[in-house]
Amino acid sequence: MGYSRTRFNNFRNIEPREIKWFPGLNLLTGSNGSGKTNLLEGINILSGWGPLERGTRSSSLPTWDSGSSEVQLTGQIDDENGEIIKVKISSRYAIRIEDKPINAADLRWKIPVLSFLPNDMSIIEGSASFRRRLMDMILALIVPIYASRLLDYRRGIKQKTVILRKGGRVDLIDRALVPLASWIWKMREEVLVMISESLNDTCALLPYPTEISLLRGGAGSLSLPEEDFRYALKTNKMKEQALRVPVVGPHRDDMLIKSNGAPASISLSRGFRRRVAIALILAASEGVRRKLGKDPVLLLDEITAELDAEGRELLFCALLERKAQVFASTTEPFAENFPGGIYGVDSGRVEIINEN
Ligand SMILES: Nc1ncnc2c1ncn2[C@@H]1O[C@H](COP(=O)(O)OP(=O)(O)OP(=O)(O)O)[C@@H](O)[C@H]1O
Numbered sequence: 001m002g003y004s005r006t007r008f009n010n011f012r013n014i015e016p017r018e019i020k021w022f023p024g025l026n027l028l029t030g031s032n033g034s035g036k037t038n039l040l041e042g043i044n045i046l047s048g049w050g051p052l053e054r055g056t057r058s059s060s061l062p063t064w065d066s067g068s069s070e071v072q073l074t075g076q077i078d079d080e081n082g083e084i085i086k087v088k089i090s091s092r093y094a095i096r097i098e099d100k101p102i103n104a105a106d107l108r109w110k111i112p113v114l115s116f117l118p119n120d121m122s123i124i125e126g127s128a129s130f131r132r133r134l135m136d137m138i139l140a141l142i143v144p145i146y147a148s149r150l151l152d153y154r155r156g157i158k159q160k161t162v163i164l165r166k167g168g169r170v171d172l173i174d175r176a177l178v179p180l181a182s183w184i185w186k187m188r189e190e191v192l193v194m195i196s197e198s199l200n201d202t203c204a205l206l207p208y209p210t211e212i213s214l215l216r217g218g219a220g221s222l223s224l225p226e227e228d229f230r231y232a233l234k235t236n237k238m239k240e241q242a243l244r245v246p247v248v249g250p251h252r253d254d255m256l257i258k259s260n261g262a263p264a265s266i267s268l269s270r271g272f273r274r275r276v277a278i279a280l281i282l283a284a285s286e287g288v289r290r291k292l293g294k295d296p297v298l299l300l301d302e303i304t305a306e307l308d309a310e311g312r313e314l315l316f317c318a319l320l321e322r323k324a325q326v327f328a329s330t331t332e333p334f335a336e337n338f339p340g341g342i343y344g345v346d347s348g349r350v351e352i353i354n355e356n
Pocket residue numbers: 011012013030031032033034035036037038039060061062063064331
């Protein structure tokens with residue numbers, strides 16, 4: 001599952017030309033500012049996820065000074081039907097598959113994509129929101145109603161915050177949050193089990209045995225999610241009233257990543273932290289394949305950064321083992337031992353350099 005070819009018209013600095021892709025590994029090489037991340041972003045949008053950075057305005061996507069505010073991205077799915085996806089962006093996004101409208105959530109399910117951006121290094125060392133984003137991205141792919149339930153939960157938490165600020169009673173909103181919060185905990189715990197199942201066989205990419213588990217936000221004393229949520233609400237009632245913010249629930253969750261028994265964020269070097277972060281994405285993609293019966297496309301930006309020769313070799317080995325379509329970018333001028341297609345990107349122009 002993946003894209004056999006794409007064409008981006010009036011999109012950022014990318015030349016409007018058809019590019020043919022390999023079903024396996026595609027390595028985008030080029031200097032800083034050449035357009036590698038823009039290409040990955042185009043593919044991300046074509047798969048129903050939108051721009052890579054949250055909050056990117058659609059007005060920043062058309063090629064500067066082109067005189068047109070409309071972007072058109074086209075991609076052909078690499079399977080026996082060869083369906084064509086078209087995304088037109090002006091003030092809003094219009095997605096069509098074989099000329100029939102489709103919504104972004106259905107497209108994400110049809111052609112699953114997982115992205116790993118330089119910022120995602122923060123999965124290991126950054127704030128808990130990066131780790132929640134990882135869990136949520138995977139769950140949105142494999143559980144169709146997850147995204148909308150999460151949205152309902154977030155709306156509830158917003159409402160609860162308003163009530164707490166006014167010093168009002170939160171019993172009613174808490175009651176409405178119980179089923180949502182406990183369901184989200186259950187889903188997040190299941191997804192971490194799913195990732196764990198493939199984590200320790202990602203081609204020795206992990207420097208040490210690694211364990212992951214969910215730290216339920218403000219809770220965790222009882223095992224059943226629903227009881228735990230109710231109990232934590234009760235014991236934190238005074239605290240929530242004093243702080244005037246909700247302190248219990250999935251919006252405060254974290255994922256504990258332990259490497260060789262110690263938290264990875266403090267025990268590992270940067271290169272090793274990067275290897276663990278990539279291993280998490282690869283294990284997640286294997287889990288998605290098992291759940292959906294199709295391999296997600298992987299978008300990996302700046303993959304070789306901070307990896308030594310051994311780390312790179314292990315990375316390529318792990319990518320090959322995945323058998324998924326991978327689009328990976330690097331500023332390294334050559335990657336001779338890369339077992340796939342190598343593309344040179346120069347001022348938005350993409351040329352195939354090498355077919356392995
Ligand atoms: N709407 C646009 N129109 C034209 N050019 C744009 C537009 N948006 C961004 N760019 C330019 O595209 C160029 C390529 O950006 P991109 O982030 O893809 O480079 P990159 O190859 O990933 O570089 P790096 O190795 O530094 O990450 C940037 O120099 C940026 O100024």
